[in-house]
Amino acid sequence: MTNSRSKQHGGKREGAGRKSLGITKKVSITLEKEVWEEIEEKKGKEPMSSFLRKIILKYLKKDV
Template sequence: MSRIRLSDHLNEQEIKEQMGKHGGKREGAGRKRVGITKKVSISLPHGDWERFDEVRGDRSRSEFLRELILKELDS
């Protein structure tokens, strides 16, 4: 069975027009921002990383650190 390709029936301009109707930025789409992102590196001994991952549970590392920092700032 031979496959029919889009390019067999449309010229290059028509392909670009068809492809241009999908994807890209859309207002309101995507993950909502929590705040300003600043990259930070943290060095801990291996055992402390293991404990860190145990204590944070199902939360992401970012979420867990955000909670710890906000708790400290509010106290």
């Protein structure tokens, strides 16, 4: 038995969801253990991507 109502729920909706910050590129960075430890300490509970984005934009002198 099919329910015609179920076709009205779920799926993509225009304008829904989180807005993009830009283009996502996956990278792998090798740093010394002490550097990673300092990064972890300074970022606190902030997500790594957000923390690194701020550092990069500050370095490039973009508004953060």
